[in-house]
Amino acid sequence: xxxxPLALRGVRILDLTMGWAGPLASRxxxxxxxxxxxxxxxxxxxxxxxxxxxGKADADQTHEKSPNYNYNNRNKRGVAIDLTxxxxxxxxxxxxxxxxxxxxNQATGVMAKLGLTYEALKAVNPSIIMLSMPxxxxxxxxxxxxxxxxxxxxxxxxxxxxxxxxxxxAMCHIAYGDAAGGMHAAAALxxxxxxxxxxxxxxxxxxxxxxxxxxxxxxxxxxxxxxGAPPERLGRRHPVHVPHGVFPCAGEDRWIAAAVTEPDAWPxxxxxxxxxxxxxxxxxxxxxxxxxxEDEIEAALAAFTAGLEPQAAADALRxxxxxxxxxxxxxxxxxxxLLAARGFWVEIERAHVGRKPHPLNPWSFDxxxxxxxxxxxxxxxxTDAVLTELLGLPAEEIAGLRREGVLG
Numbered sequence: 001x002x003x004x005p006l007a008l009r010g011v012r013i014l015d016l017t018m019g020w021a022g023p024l025a026s027r028x029x030x031x032x033x034x035x036x037x038x039x040x041x042x043x044x045x046x047x048x049x050x051x052x053x054x055g056k057a058d059a060d061q062t063h064e065k066s067p068n069y070n071y072n073n074r075n076k077r078g079v080a081i082d083l084t085x086x087x088x089x090x091x092x093x094x095x096x097x098x099x100x101x102x103x104x105n106q107a108t109g110v111m112a113k114l115g116l117t118y119e120a121l122k123a124v125n126p127s128i129i130m131l132s133m134p135x136x137x138x139x140x141x142x143x144x145x146x147x148x149x150x151x152x153x154x155x156x157x158x159x160x161x162x163x164x165x166x167x168x169x170a171m172c173h174i175a176y177g178d179a180a181g182g183m184h185a186a187a188a189l190x191x192x193x194x195x196x197x198x199x200x201x202x203x204x205x206x207x208x209x210x211x212x213x214x215x216x217x218x219x220x221x222x223x224x225x226x227x228g229a230p231p232e233r234l235g236r237r238h239p240v241h242v243p244h245g246v247f248p249c250a251g252e253d254r255w256i257a258a259a260v261t262e263p264d265a266w267p268x269x270x271x272x273x274x275x276x277x278x279x280x281x282x283x284x285x286x287x288x289x290x291x292x293x294e295d296e297i298e299a300a301l302a303a304f305t306a307g308l309e310p311q312a313a314a315d316a317l318r319x320x321x322x323x324x325x326x327x328x329x330x331x332x333x334x335x336x337x338l339l340a341a342r343g344f345w346v347e348i349e350r351a352h353v354g355r356k357p358h359p360l361n362p363w364s365f366d367x368x369x370x371x372x373x374x375x376x377x378x379x380x381x382x383t384d385a386v387l388t389e390l391l392g393l394p395a396e397e398i399a400g401l402r403r404e405g406v407l408g
Contacts, residue, residue, distance in 0.1 A: 009033035022105030
């Protein structure tokens with residue numbers, strides 16, 4: 001483990017998030033040393049743990065085995081409090097008194113129902129920062145709409161840019177809106193914390209997740225504004241480079257990505273494909289000329305790569321000056337030599353799961369990566385410790401709150 005001081009040590013954040021977007025944002029800060037106290041309801045916990053309650057799910061501890069939950073909530077402290085109870089709300093406000101910031105990604109209106117609005121938090125902690133992550137912003141005609149990764153993706157316009165030109169708009173189905181929202185929220189929260197440290201002032205941060213995802217495809221509306229028409233969907237093709245795409249290789253579901261990005265690469269590729277006529281044709285020297293026979297070029301390239309293993313195909317194409325690399329499967333990434341050499345994967349032990357690999361953040365400082373200090377908390381794992389350390393509650397009072405169902 002590194003002896004490097006963690007940049008956010010001494011910062012405390014109350015985490016009222018669930019799913020991917022919010023927990024990812026707070027996890028970035030937790031990874032860099034912030035003390036993140038995550039509150040979940042005893043019976044309405046983070047839905048990325050799963051939706052099954054009771055019976056076999058409880059017996060199997062299914063809610064403790066979710067890879068997504070475990071990845072996004074490491075380095076946090078977990079507290080189980082029923083925020084729908086007045087006593088639970090009071091405890092949350094007392095915890096907020098000790099915090100620098102609160103982050104939440106609940107549906108619009110939930111925090112008001114719980115009595116945990118920015119105004120309520122500011123009343124007990126005047127310098128508090130509250131970051132909210134509504135899908136469509138806290139204000140405006142869509143502010144009350146619930147948002148999931150799929151609805152945010154559609155509303156961002158990204159599917160119109162994705163897919164083949166002859167097909168309808170295509171969704172990615174990876175909920176990129178959550179990941180984009182989490183990254184933007186982490187950055188915004190850092191800015192707010194910097195402002196607070198410099199001025200002593202807290203503030204309310206409103207982050208519309210749809211606006212975060214729009215950055216991925218912002219060229220679409222810009223092109224529309226400039227030309228009067230959206231960019232054409234190109235599938236695996238490229239608006240400039242020809243050929244450009246993914247091509248089959250020998251073996252089951254093995255592929256290679258390849259693109260001619262430099263003028264000098266085209267003649268050697270044509271010869272590699274056995275087409276001296278293409279290499280000698282001046283009309284094909286530029287990508288604009290090759291666009292007219294793009295189908296033929298792709299078919300010839302696919303026939304060539306289909307007889308080779310991915311790495312052999314990549315080596316042959318690189319030898320001709322073509323940018324090429326095998327596509328990597330999820331299973332390959334766990335043993336990828338580059339990631340291993342850079343120390344990207346570490347194994348950590350967690351209750352109910354065992355020892356599993358976890359990815360570190362994609363940055364290092366002076367060659368040192370920030371370590372994972374603790375696995376994701378089990379449900380309510382740190383309830384007693386947090387209430388004792390932060391609020392000074394005696395064990396008898398905590399036990400009474402648990403008997404009453406306020407604590408899980």
